[in-house]
Amino acid sequence: MPNRALFNRVLLAVLLAAAIGVSHAQTLQPLDRIAAVVNEDVILQSELERAVQNVVSQYANQPGQLPPRAVLERQVLERLVLVKLQVARAAESGIRVSDQELNSAVAAVAQQNGMSLDALRQRLQADGMSFDDFRASLREEMSVQRLRQSFAQSRVQVSEGEVDAALAAQAGGSVQYHLAHILVALPEGASAEQIGVGQQKAEGVKGLIERGEMEFAAAAVRYSDSPNALEGGDLGWRSLDEIPSAFVNLLRGMQPGQMVGPIRGPSGFQLLKLVETRDAAQAGSQMMTEYHARHILVRVTEVQDAAAAKARIDTLRARIAGGADFVEVARESSEDANSRGEGGDLGWFPADAFGPGFGQQLASVEDGGVTAPFRTDAGWHIVQRVATRQTDMGSANQRAQMRETIGRRKLEDEYNRFLQELRGEAYVNFRSGDRGENASGG
Known part of the structure; x- marks a missing residue:
């Protein structure tokens, strides 16, 4: 199996850094309006605008895929409603994020963006976001993740019979x-x-x-x-x-x-x-292609927009093309705190470990080659392919992977139904723009 612990650390880093892009403000700012009332909580217009801008940044290279602004706002507002409902349910379930845990997460976000806590605080303030609002946003994100994990442990079970049937279907x-x-x-x-x-x-x-x-x-x-x-x-x-x-x-x-x-x-x-x-x-199939690669990441955040991140990764790629050592450039400039100290080394992993786009880029170069800059949810990357190998997963690993696949699919389906129930039972009133109608579900 691939280095799953490393993969999980990378996912956690992406999750925490992404909290910079979506702020759930908790204090009223001058002239700020209420976009929606969700049970006893509110979503501010400033929260909605930040969240919409984050989606727009993610589609910077495919702007034609986005709907009209009004439609996009409605979709994003619905997502913010679901976040509020999940945070409330997490609190009702006794899920808590301690101040110590939150402080550690904030420090990790600052490190991933290559700055001190004071520098992060100043940059957020310069962009019109208070440090308290940022902390509140991050606490909410962590609460939602813990609610989902708790849901998976209590509601999602995979039997040995289900694994046997799935493996038999593959063999057949x-x-x-x-x-x-x-x-x-x-x-x-x-x-x-x-x-x-x-x-x-x-x-x-x-x-x-x-x-x-x-x-x-x-x-x-x-x-x-x-x-x-x-x-x-x-x-x-x-x-x-x-x-x-x-x-x-x-x-x-x-x-x-x-x-x-x-x-x-x-x-x-x-x-x-x-x-x-x-x-x-x-x-x-038990035989699986694995890659050994190094990468350099430049994140897209509220602090560093998509254009600035793209310009920076282009500069780093040009330095390497001009003869600079990939490992040294990664240690100096990569914003992936988990791999930067090792020169961007990601170890061995299957092609789809970091998403299909990552694997496609690796397949486009030879061992020793460096990809052109490409975008993922984490930001802009360049990747150096070190080596490839064919790995026999073995029956035990194959069963573990199948169990994980079935469990992930069950969790997706069950949790979506759970979210529909939450939404249907909630009182939600849209007050932003042309959404002045009452949209309560319960």
């Missing part, structure tokens, strides 16, 4: 499906009129896609009510036993690129797209 040559969806949500106990409106909207979105006026992913970003809307509705790879029965027979007759729906489900009307298929036995 079953097919796996890469899916994407668009959800037009319906409230619980929807009236006939609401059902009709929802179906009409789903049919309208389908028509836009079929006429070639909009790509499926762009339509998902703009119109889907699913939590993964801003990811283009991507559902990832699933085997038949992980797909609702209503879709199974349809998928068997579909070709990659085709779309079906709208189909009525528990949450509303769905459009489903088959992106691609693969042989499960091949996907679960």
